[in-house]
Amino acid sequence: MTNPSEMPVGDTPSDRLKLYETMVRIRELETGIESLHYGGRMHGSFHSSMGQEAAAAGVIGCLRPTDLVTSTHRGHGHAIAKGMRPTTIIAELLGLQQGSSGGKGGSMHLHDVACGFLGENAIVAGGVPWAAGAAWASRRLGKDLVAVSFVGDGGVAQGVLAETLRMARTWGTPLLVACENNHLAHSMPVERTFGEPGSIAGWAAGFGMRAEYVAGDDVFAVHRMAAEMIDEVRATGRAAFVEIEAWRVRAHSLNDPDYRYLAKDLGKSYLQTHDPIANAERDLPLTEADATAIRERIAREIAEAIDAAFEGQAAPVRSATTGVYSEAFEQEGRLRGW
Amino acid sequence: MTNPSEMPVGDTPSDRLKLYETMVRIRELETGIESLHYGGRMHGSFHSSMGQEAAAAGVIGCLRPTDLVTSTHRGHGHAIAKGMRPTTIIAELLGLQQGSSGGKGGSMHLHDVACGFLGENAIVAGGVPWAAGAAWASRRLGKDLVAVSFVGDGGVAQGVLAETLRMARTWGTPLLVACENNHLAHSMPVERTFGEPGSIAGWAAGFGMRAEYVAGDDVFAVHRMAAEMIDEVRATGRAAFVEIEAWRVRAHSLNDPDYRYLAKDLGKSYLQTHDPIANAERDLPLTEADATAIRERIAREIAEAIDAAFEGQAAPVRSATTGVYSEAFEQEGRLRGW
Amino acid sequence: MAGELKYAEAIRRALADELATDPAVVVMGQEIEALGGVFTATQGLAERFEGRVLDTPLAESATVGWAIGAAMAGLRPVVEIMFMDFITTAMDQIVNGAAKLRYMSGGQVAVPIVIRTPSDAGTGHGPQHSQHLETWFAHVPGLVVAMPSTVADAYWMLRHSIQDDNPVVFVESKYLYFRESGEIGATGAADHPYAARIARSGRSVTIVTAGRMVAESLAAAESLATEGIDCEVVDLRFIWPYDREALTESVERTNRLIVVHEAVGDFGWGGEVCSWAASELFYSLDAPIRRLAAPRAPIPFASHLESVIVPDRSAIESAVRDLARH
């Protein structure tokens, strides 16, 4: 029996609205983070998923709360879509005790196990086998769940991804690898390494698994494709792969001099024509007034979350050297002088 | 201008005979090594390529002496086909100074750079990027050569292979990956990881390179396929992949208890029907008398090589700790007490 | 003797007993299911524990990553890496994943996995099948490093490691698999799980060692005893955490310390033990601390070269003799 609140979003008008709202929430959170950085109120690296919100919202929108997700260095959107609270994220980025990792992880190490967000991984493609193994183990433990692992186009070159797809084929695991092909791996154009959009899915199909391509500027299309694939993954326990095409709209990371390799307004012009948020407003459809109201409500929500995060305390200094091992182990060590 | 002695073998009767002789030489060498082991005159591990001789002879038969080869843990056949002297091999396996590595390498570390045999690698698939890089570098240095890298079916699961194929596609390199699908990766049946014969080539094609399958019990078929592909690789400077199907006829290594996972006479029965040496005798065709004469000549050759190897001296004890760094570096170290 | 097992059998017994006790335990690796392990450590287990002892494709990195994910989801995976040299293909998952996840998730994620892997020269496997790399792992915060030297420890330390909530790199001795036999006994370490073991008591010199070198050190100690040099042999058992209490107690009595290991000496774990002792036990030392370990070279194939590299009882004897003379 599935609890109704455990049901993923479907295709009702309110479901579709939910997908839209998730995208707006991601956009607002990430632009909020950018402002904090530009205002000198935050440090560390930050990788924006602006323009790619449909992948996070569309794919994770198909999941149940108990389903699992692993993510990349560019994972704030995935975290939000999986239900992580903005305050916890911001607090983490501020290095505060209230942050999801108590300030030890930062932007590339968001984890929220309670809502099935197993975590980001700053090592490109390194999280894919985690998702595969977690899904496989959960299935063995009698849980009817699936896992989604996000990876970038660049990450497809990493050996561990190929190894994991091979192992997924051999062992079977209810895993969907969601590859966000945003046309760039930092400065490397996807065409140089992989070819035209769709080639990555073509390559993945060579592992003997279902592999599909979908355009990433239409959250409803992403959602339909993902829902169908995730249903199949859940039913069969077999892995699948989806390539979602978008564009990276911001620089690779906050202070990356992308003008060195990219026409400066490429991102902006992509958003003008392919912004998944604008597209969703058109397709839902939403009146401008309704859209503005939603965007303003969510902007307020995020602003409040940021304010709430700033209420937090600096992580205690002693936490820098604790929590490396289990509590029992560290206690034993203090006793015995390790 | 290619020196005639630099020409790879073609399709003349004497060329075809040469392929046959290479296979016989490999078979004789490897059965000789087995006898030395069984007679307690040799130690260490040994991986026989019995039944797979057509891959070594057929593919390497297309190469010029200046072309390059990297190999696996199961590489005696490749070494022989590329022109390495049996005495040097045996001496290495005996741990003698006259061995190709002065006794430091052993069976899984044969190298003979002078004849373009860059070497085996006991790390599965680890030698593939060496071949790719060496071929690429040679091309840059103005040499019109190609490299062949052998890998087993099991090795296709290793991440570094996928990475290398990706990089080969991106950078371009005159490389042929020759995958010997001998149906087993130690005890793992190829079907479990990859599927039917030909699936590995199918997977490799997903990298956007030419990938072919050929049956490995017919040296002339292997040779034809490889010659065509190597010509293309040489001409275009682009990588390709060939899957050569055979069966591992011996246990994985000399003392492997393969009865634990394999019907004991599987290997024997494969040889009865698919022995590439018997097939070549039939197809050449050779009379029984001619075949016997050739086999006996080569057996004598190998026996003499073994005897010659036994004339060698034990590698000097001081060599155990030298040759780790360049000579100049080690001299400096002796002077300064590193 | 009825109760005697080989070292390899003790490993197998420990796996079997953990599989029987804890349904969360699974065993993953190459050649462990159909073949039963290249060193027989899993022989018969796949049949006895259906679906829980599993052959992986030839993909160490994905295998360790998969085990990490499985551990996150509630299992206790034991991964076999066939030879320690091959662990180099999985370092990212071990070091950036298993070791750091608890810390970088603020305690949300635990990774109770064991990575079993054999090392040692002396078996003719050559330069890519013999390297001792335990020092690397001891240097990485978040990991535990076990290195049993006896049948009892092979058994009890493995059982403990599987139940440990921290990731453990468990270094087995392939030299001892079929050479060392003994009884498992009724229990593991006397004091606490990570305690060192006094393999031999003595008053003249403390030999600190682990793994295969324990037996070599004991043999050396026997022969040195006839010369009046009474060695204490401390078997560390764990390279991290290592038992500083036991070392202190021993060196305060003997006032002489030598560390013996098979790993390369330069930047090997002996350096840690020595320099800790040089700092903390300085005033108890009557002589310079010595290290005896492999020289700076890979492991050569030829056995007469290999034996130059690996410290043996006679090398230990002369090093200790030298030290005792000080």
Add this chain to the structure above:
Amino acid sequence: MAGELKYAEAIRRALADELATDPAVVVMGQEIEALGGVFTATQGLAERFEGRVLDTPLAESATVGWAIGAAMAGLRPVVEIMFMDFITTAMDQIVNGAAKLRYMSGGQVAVPIVIRTPSDAGTGHGPQHSQHLETWFAHVPGLVVAMPSTVADAYWMLRHSIQDDNPVVFVESKYLYFRESGEIGATGAADHPYAARIARSGRSVTIVTAGRMVAESLAAAESLATEGIDCEVVDLRFIWPYDREALTESVERTNRLIVVHEAVGDFGWGGEVCSWAASELFYSLDAPIRRLAAPRAPIPFASHLESVIVPDRSAIESAVRDLARH
């Protein structure tokens, strides 16, 4: 000043000068061609040296393996690994390939490659972008490990490493890239290429260090001088081989030794230096040897936590004060 360069610029200049001098040099890595390096170390080089400074796919293991093959065929590849933590994905190729090939081929194969990679905390990059792993490589026979601390050394040591016939792991300081400036000068090390540098002469205590910690040690030394503690700061420059002559000479004068590094202390390279000294310089020492290094933890993200982990001048001061008092 006209001749002054930043540390990152010195790296770039060394690459440029080697590219200009030796046609066999090629530079391979991620983001080094179109972007010019995430730390600008290759900026402008791809344009200047067409086809010789090349972006690779995101595949460290194949990249290092490819460089090994290219070296076998006569090139001198320089590989950039973007952050030292990522080198874990290429360990097999480095350790089982580059390091062992000369030996296991009986001298037939040389692998003159340089693997450049930055480490250091202090830049807010978090637990998977900050780890110091140089000790691992120093433990591996066949490798050279360089760790420059100044602009001159960044330049000269890199040039030397590219011309070195052995594989070199070249650990750059990402903390210093844009903070350290200075002149390149006319030549490298005075004595021999692997010689240590006496960064400051002194009589009371020898501080042995490298990389970013040299500047911290020098700052500590200045402040300690006002208290009458006269530190000698030895910048090792190479972790392997390390200059034992210079250490001997220094410790025989000061009779007190402390090793300072940013890598985790446990099983870090300080242990090697200390235990070598405890064995070889025992009778020159008037006090226990000290090590000051990072505690056993990953590098946390928050900067106030990060600064707990990384030794700084005040930690060095109090450790040295303590040692001088002995």
